[in-house]
Amino acid sequence: MRGLCLVIILMISGSCNQMLAEQRQYLHDNWTFGLTHQSSRYPAVVPGVVHTDLMRQGLIKDPYIGLNERDVQWVDKEDWLYETTFRVTDGVLAEEHVDLCFDGLDTYADVYLNDHKILEADNMFRRWRIDVKSLLRVDNNVLRVYFHSPIKVDMPKWEKHSGLYDAANDQSENGGLQDRKLSVFARKAGYHYGWDWGPRLVTSGIWRDVYMEAWSKARITDVYLHQCEVSKQKAIVRDEVQIETDIDIPNAVITVMDNKGRSVVQKKCSLRKGQNTVSVDFVIKNPRLWWCRGLGKPERYTFMTNVVADGKLMARNEQRIGLRSVRLVMDPDEKGNSQFYFVLNGVRVFAKGTNYIPQDNFLTTVTPERYWQTLRDAVLANMNMIRVWGGGIYENDIFYDLCDEMGLMVWQDFMFACSTYPAEGDWLESVRQEADDNIRRLRNHPCIVLWCGGNECLDAWYNWGWKGRMEKTDPEGARLVEQQQEHLYYDVLQEITSQLVPDDIYTPGSPYSVRGHGSDDVNGDRHFYGVGHRRMPVSMYNQETSHFFSEYGMQSFPEYASVLRYAPDTTTHDIGSQLMMWHQRGGVEANKVIEWYVNNEYGHPRDFRQFLYASQLLQGDAMRTAIESHRRDMPHCMGSLLWQHNDCWPVASWSTRDYYGHWKAAHYMVRHAFEPLLCSAVTKGDSLLVYAVNDLQLRQQVRLRLTVYTLSGQTVHTQTQTKVILPNTSTLLLKQSLSELLKEHKREDVVVNMSLTASSGVAYEANSFLCLQKDLRLLPAKLAFQVDAVDGGCIITIKSDKFVRALAISLDAEKYWLDKNYFDLLPGVPVQCFLRSSLSPADVRQRMTFISLNSMKEQ
Numbered sequence: 001m002r003g004l005c006l007v008i009i010l011m012i013s014g015s016c017n018q019m020l021a022e023q024r025q026y027l028h029d030n031w032t033f034g035l036t037h038q039s040s041r042y043p044a045v046v047p048g049v050v051h052t053d054l055m056r057q058g059l060i061k062d063p064y065i066g067l068n069e070r071d072v073q074w075v076d077k078e079d080w081l082y083e084t085t086f087r088v089t090d091g092v093l094a095e096e097h098v099d100l101c102f103d104g105l106d107t108y109a110d111v112y113l114n115d116h117k118i119l120e121a122d123n124m125f126r127r128w129r130i131d132v133k134s135l136l137r138v139d140n141n142v143l144r145v146y147f148h149s150p151i152k153v154d155m156p157k158w159e160k161h162s163g164l165y166d167a168a169n170d171q172s173e174n175g176g177l178q179d180r181k182l183s184v185f186a187r188k189a190g191y192h193y194g195w196d197w198g199p200r201l202v203t204s205g206i207w208r209d210v211y212m213e214a215w216s217k218a219r220i221t222d223v224y225l226h227q228c229e230v231s232k233q234k235a236i237v238r239d240e241v242q243i244e245t246d247i248d249i250p251n252a253v254i255t256v257m258d259n260k261g262r263s264v265v266q267k268k269c270s271l272r273k274g275q276n277t278v279s280v281d282f283v284i285k286n287p288r289l290w291w292c293r294g295l296g297k298p299e300r301y302t303f304m305t306n307v308v309a310d311g312k313l314m315a316r317n318e319q320r321i322g323l324r325s326v327r328l329v330m331d332p333d334e335k336g337n338s339q340f341y342f343v344l345n346g347v348r349v350f351a352k353g354t355n356y357i358p359q360d361n362f363l364t365t366v367t368p369e370r371y372w373q374t375l376r377d378a379v380l381a382n383m384n385m386i387r388v389w390g391g392g393i394y395e396n397d398i399f400y401d402l403c404d405e406m407g408l409m410v411w412q413d414f415m416f417a418c419s420t421y422p423a424e425g426d427w428l429e430s431v432r433q434e435a436d437d438n439i440r441r442l443r444n445h446p447c448i449v450l451w452c453g454g455n456e457c458l459d460a461w462y463n464w465g466w467k468g469r470m471e472k473t474d475p476e477g478a479r480l481v482e483q484q485q486e487h488l489y490y491d492v493l494q495e496i497t498s499q500l501v502p503d504d505i506y507t508p509g510s511p512y513s514v515r516g517h518g519s520d521d522v523n524g525d526r527h528f529y530g531v532g533h534r535r536m537p538v539s540m541y542n543q544e545t546s547h548f549f550s551e552y553g554m555q556s557f558p559e560y561a562s563v564l565r566y567a568p569d570t571t572t573h574d575i576g577s578q579l580m581m582w583h584q585r586g587g588v589e590a591n592k593v594i595e596w597y598v599n600n601e602y603g604h605p606r607d608f609r610q611f612l613y614a615s616q617l618l619q620g621d622a623m624r625t626a627i628e629s630h631r632r633d634m635p636h637c638m639g640s641l642l643w644q645h646n647d648c649w650p651v652a653s654w655s656t657r658d659y660y661g662h663w664k665a666a667h668y669m670v671r672h673a674f675e676p677l678l679c680s681a682v683t684k685g686d687s688l689l690v691y692a693v694n695d696l697q698l699r700q701q702v703r704l705r706l707t708v709y710t711l712s713g714q715t716v717h718t719q720t721q722t723k724v725i726l727p728n729t730s731t732l733l734l735k736q737s738l739s740e741l742l743k744e745h746k747r748e749d750v751v752v753n754m755s756l757t758a759s760s761g762v763a764y765e766a767n768s769f770l771c772l773q774k775d776l777r778l779l780p781a782k783l784a785f786q787v788d789a790v791d792g793g794c795i796i797t798i799k800s801d802k803f804v805r806a807l808a809i810s811l812d813a814e815k816y817w818l819d820k821n822y823f824d825l826l827p828g829v830p831v832q833c834f835l836r837s838s839l840s841p842a843d844v845r846q847r848m849t850f851i852s853l854n855s856m857k858e859q
Ligand code: BMA
Pocket: 195, 196, 197, 417, 418, 455, 456, 551, 643, 654
């Protein structure tokens, strides 16, 4: 806990040996909270939110467990008071200016310091800074934050505009508000009001750091290291510095230094009392470039910007950046439709990735370890891009720091999703400020490759029938709503991005659409839920095309061990039970969709556990099929971001990792399908077509060995094929008639095994089926396994006498990770996987259970 301790953030200058005046004092201690209309006060944790404080005091139960969420809906209808007293450190008091800073207030908050109202905050996404020097005393300063109920604040706005704006996923009924979807009026994370994977927990609280920053004479308020030109030969960087001073400094020198303290460039300038902007250009020859995963190392540079006058360091700022150039190519294709592909440092990149939602409804509970793990899991799945989706938050700095470090490109939405918004007046001004705050905060991160207006908002209006409906009942209103939405995405956000990040890319929304229209599936990026929501067979992924799939997905349930954590009572273990339905926010229809696919593609699971397993297998196969199809279609298709990477509470959803961080089958299968070298088969008519996709930047000589086995292990057919494949391409390796492959055998009795090896040593192995998996005549299999202790866990070796489809290993334990799971076993061929856990081999043997499609089919 940093608490009231004094942190001198900037101490001694390398060049001038002067003490620097800017100091920071965190105000995270001694907080209490309570209802404004009651006198009881309880200890509070800051940063935090009301719900977590109430939970800590035992005043509400954990809303993630069972049906508890229903019982806490009163919390957002109340006003809450947070209060602390603090002593100001001598260091802070000695400075000429003291600013009180809130990095985030959720959301409608009046702030009082020593009984003076100093702020009325109304936007969760903004940062606030107030000059408080004149209000401070040495001791017993009282800081009060009065949080108004977001429901009470926004209800009058809803009543005034009744019926004009809509929010597809706002679960107002669950909050006892009937159809009053107020969320659009608040500049607050949309998913707090519920989503089709999220609970309705509308939080309030000091959700990011609060501190005092003290300074004298000058401080740097902003540094933008604008990369004007980046190539292998040189990088031209413009350091745009904003400096606030309270005196004229006619003889200032701006110095940019590297991490070794060497001066990169210096510029003399005259600073005027007030706000100053100074630009200093510098060139780095033969820069080490920032590359995304798969293309190279994400190299980074640290630059210090110093303001010096008369040999004294007045202010300093440090930035860690990566040098890279990014382009989004949207030139017309041969049919005249807009392409959509990223070019990083001159190299065309196939974007492999996922969509990210906030990791928790209680944002302040997400630890740095969880951030690391969540992003590490994207990297482990061979991804190079992650989309920060518009219904959540502009993420914490740590998220982007990790993406910079891990080489994950970030597609950054502005925080608008599946809604129409009152884009006028104060609301719009607040959005302008929010965009300004967040672009300035994030723009030095090399990971951000795209700023996007929002998620499906334009589609909601144009393509989901909203416009048509309103035009019938309220044509005037429809005109207003349309004009406001277009102004927001095509003017306001566009203008702010072009001012603050002139060389960055902005698109008005995802999926892509041009002014006056919704998306059309062929131009730009596409969201495709025909498979999933609209019950097209999984094989339709092989037919549907796009230049860039930025969303597609299939729901599944968490595994049994995870279900037990939020539904410990086994009598609720039925997907239709009240509890399980509560943790399925897509409603009855979403469960029906899963059941329909499971029955159609895999057959009928006999019990709850089998159903959980089958739902995961379905999702895994669906994601794998989609990814393979997108990659085979390269270079027509140059991106595949699945929906969705993570959950914000325990739930049935589209996530490939559950709330507790457990990988679902899909995460393993996605990892496999995103490997740099892919071998993928698809049946067309009477033929099997096998492709190799090469994301490696090298030409490869590849050798394919294709073997058809019966499910009991006899070889039916085998053939090999060699070919040279070029970098960044998809190549048809082989086309073979099914009758040739099958001989006298039936499709239901065989598996096609493909093993691809490249001259570089990279290899890929996969199985393919010639019928739906429910029709496979899988045989009862005898498994033999062995568990051996190794550093950090165990190696599990498993063998089977018959072909086994999608063997899932589960452990009766909360914390473990397997590097392989949901894999096939060829008869007699052992598979080894690494289990990371603290369990002994004996424990593992005892707690390990298996389930496979074979066992599910055994009656
Ligand atoms: C897309 C997303 C989310 C939603 C998902 C699944 O619309 O942008 O809004 O959760 O599909 O329905």
